[in-house]
Amino acid sequence: MRIDLKDKTAVVTGSTGGIGLAAAIGLARAGAAVILNGREEDRVEGAVRMLLEAVPGADVAGIPSDLSTAEGCARLSGALPNADILVNNVGIFGPKPFFEIEDATWERCFQLNVMSGVRLSRAYMKGMMERGWGRVVFISSESALNIPADMIHYGFTKTAMLALSRGLAKMAAGTGVTVNSVLPGPTMSEGVGEMLKEMAEEQGLSIDAAGVAFVKSQRPSSILQRPASVEEVANMIVYACSMEASATTGAALRVDGGVVDSIVP
Structure with missing residues (x-):
């Protein structure tokens, strides 16, 4: 299978490293123009350099913005009003005992992990639907299904992403826009x-x-x-963004190495 995303523009949030950068590199290799994002300008610039080293001649740019706020999301969508592919990857995690998780931590986790995807989907999906093609991918986690006792706040946000992506897929029914979640382990x-x-x-x-x-x-x-390696997870993300994945929507695509003990998605 040769995935060809030439003439498509992809936004990958939280893409200065890890799964986000690996996904951005994979999309660039498939021919997409890629927009990288992170909070810090120097890290975004560094990620642009790394992508160009991996994919010489790629069409890539960076837009620094803090997506934990409505203003940060507006800055990104204002700088790039239209996109064909949106990968909602940005997120924070970290183990913490439940009784020590303060309201501010819950709120920041929710705003970054969930509301950034809400806001950017709202900004980009209408245009995708009007043009008759688009791909939205939420990077959830096996923790959405196996809520970790030491990261309840994180698991909660990843479960919320599954509900959001399924609902958006139904909203976009019949438009040529697909919405899916990818669940790394x-x-x-x-x-x-x-x-x-x-x-x-x-x-x-x-x-x-x-x-x-x-x-x-x-x-x-x-x-x-x-x-798994970040590249192994990125392979699933790139597929979900491809033309070939046209009949895959509303799905929770597991790249969890079999951690979730279920024979159905």
Whole structure:
């Protein structure tokens, strides 16, 4: 299968590293013009350089903005009024005991992980529907189905994304616009690597070995028995954004390595 996204413009939020940058690189390789996003201008510029190193000659630009606020979302959509593909990837996570999670943490997690997708879908989907083609992908998580006891606030937002993407898919019925969620399992992103660093040092392991140990101890239902790479997750995202995925909408596409113990989506 050769995915061709030439003449399509893709916005990937939270794309200065990890799954977001890997997805942006995959979309650029498929021929899409790609808009990168992050909070800090220097990190966005660095991500643009990394994408161009991976895909020389790619059509890429960066728009720095903090998508945890309505103003930040408006800045992004104002700088780029129309897009054919929207990948709602930006998000924060981190373990914290429930009784220590303050209202402000709940609110910031909700505003960034969920409301950024609400606001940007509202900004871009109407144009997609009018033009008769578009792709919206929400990056959820296996934690949407297996709510982690130490990250309830995070799991809650990822479940909300499933409801949002399913509802938007129904709203766009028959328009040529598809809306799906992608559910990664444990993935060796920069953030996860940082989380594993202390474990690796304590046990005298490499980061990769610590990742395997983490999956086996914390996600024992994993069939893959290791973290996925960001590129493996990005492959599913690029497919969901492709012409070839035209009959896939309203779906929760798992790239969880079999962590969710279910034979149905």
